[in-house]
Amino acid sequence: MCQTRVLSVPSAKAPFEKTTIERRALRPHDVLIDIQFSGICHSDIHSAFDEWGGGIFPMVPGHEIAGIVSAVGTEVTKFAVGDRVGVGCFVDSCGECEYCLKGEEQYCTKGFVATYNALDYDGNPTYGGYSQKIVVTERFVVRIPDSLELNVASPLLCAGITTYSPLKHWNAGPGKKVAIVGMGGLGHLAIQYAHALGAEVTVLSRSIDKKEEALSFGADHYFATSDPATFKTLASQFDLILNTVSANLDVDAYLSLLRIDGTLVNVGAPAEPDKYQVFSLIMGRRSIAGSLVGGIRETQEMLDFSAEHGIAPKIEVIRADQVDEAYQRVLRSDVRYRFVIDVSTL
Numbered sequence: 091m092c093q094t095r096v097l098s099v100p101s102a103k104a105p106f107e108k109t110t111i112e113r114r115a116l117r118p119h120d121v122l123i124d125i126q127f128s129g130i131c132h133s134d135i136h137s138a139f140d141e142w143g144g145g146i147f148p149m150v151p152g153h154e155i156a157g158i159v160s161a162v163g164t165e166v167t168k169f170a171v172g173d174r175v176g177v178g179c180f181v182d183s184c185g186e187c188e189y190c191l192k193g194e195e196q197y198c199t200k201g202f203v204a205t206y207n208a209l210d211y212d213g214n215p216t217y218g219g220y221s222q223k224i225v226v227t228e229r230f231v232v233r234i235p236d237s238l239e240l241n242v243a244s245p246l247l248c249a250g251i252t253t254y255s256p257l258k259h260w261n262a263g264p265g266k267k268v269a270i271v272g273m274g275g276l277g278h279l280a281i282q283y284a285h286a287l288g289a290e291v292t293v294l295s296r297s298i299d300k301k302e303e304a305l306s307f308g309a310d311h312y313f314a315t316s317d318p319a320t321f322k323t324l325a326s327q328f329d330l331i332l333n334t335v336s337a338n339l340d341v342d343a344y345l346s347l348l349r350i351d352g353t354l355v356n357v358g359a360p361a362e363p364d365k366y367q368v369f370s371l372i373m374g375r376r377s378i379a380g381s382l383v384g385g386i387r388e389t390q391e392m393l394d395f396s397a398e399h400g401i402a403p404k405i406e407v408i409r410a411d412q413v414d415e416a417y418q419r420v421l422r423s424d425v426r427y428r429f430v431i432d433v434s435t436l
């Protein structure tokens with residue numbers, strides 16, 4: 091067992107406290123990671139505020155983890171002390187079901203073990219990356235390419251894979267018109283991936299404020315959704331719309347922007363149900379879909395792709411005592427575009 095300092099919330103919406111927890115003793119396939127940076131995902135806020143229900147408190151959020159291996163179990167083969175590594179949204183899965191065998195552990199039929207706010211297969215609560223150390227079985231650890239700084243790499247472990255995976259799955263690429271809705275942590279990476287994959291990329295953001303930056307990330311077009319003319323101008327244009335918004339949208343309005351056979355893929359995860367008219371689908375053989383992060387193999391592919399294409403989040407590094415304020419700023423969309431905690435300040 092080893093002690094580690096963490097940032098923890100004792101109950102829903104309570105302020106963060108600096109406390110200490112114990113990480114398990116290394117099992118044969120475990121690695122001990124000295125965490126250096128931990129990104130703040132909007133899912134951390136949904137969870138720490140218990141907006142999705144079922145929150146396990148005290149909670150240590152954080153699933154965008156970047157650090158250095160500091161010890162390895164006796165049977166570890168993938169990693170050695172000193173390796174630069176990352177951990178994302180889950181830390182275990184059955185390893186035997188159809189989806190685990192395909193490398194899509196996020197859809198494990200037994201249910202994956204989330205990095206925090208979950209119980210592991212032994213029934214112990216999991217605690218995430220707002221922490222100085224974490225113990226993770228090697229199967230759920232990925233390698234961070236040398237050309238990516240650890241602070242910039244950390245948001246890729248959730249925001250990166252959550253946008254890369256559906257863009258690949260729904261074939262964003264040359265000849266495809268793709269819209270990215272919402273330009274926050276996920277959205278600003280989605281623009282970069284869709285552009286690198288060769289699609290024609292349109293950003294749909296509430297205001298015109300982020301236009302110049304969207305174009306610098308590789309967007310071809312940018313429209314403000316606060317302007318009703320946008321929905322007329324762009325009617326029936328897109329093959330794929332990736333919705334990264336943390337709140338409910340007027341789904342019918344976005345469906346009207348799809349071509350025949352187009353798909354609206356939701357990665358944004360609002361707490362309340364969406365409403366839409368079935369006719370918005372029927373009249374254009376359109377689909378509504380969702381996508382959950384991505385598997386471990388694809389996460390490694392995404393990191394390597396990011397390094398190769400120079401894709402990186404724009405980050406603001408903060409101290410541990412700034413996390414409460416950072417949450418409020420994310421809720422006000424006052425973040426350009428991801429907060430990353432410097433864990434050495436814990």
Ligand code: NAP
Nearest residue numbers: 132133272273274275276295296335336337358359382383
């Ligand atoms: P974020 O940084 O807060 O970005 C969300 C963006 O949505 C904002 O920047 C804003 O973009 C837009 N937005 C926010 N409130 C809105 C409102 N009331 N109406 C319209 N647009 C609004 O959040 P994030 O970290 O990117 O996460 C986004 C969502 O994805 C969250 O719900 C999170 O839980 C979810 N998520 C899902 C997965 C998955 O596996 N499916 C993984 C990670 C995160 P504009 O200002 O540009 O309009």
Ligand code: ZN
Nearest residue numbers: 131133248249
């Ligand atoms: Zn996340």
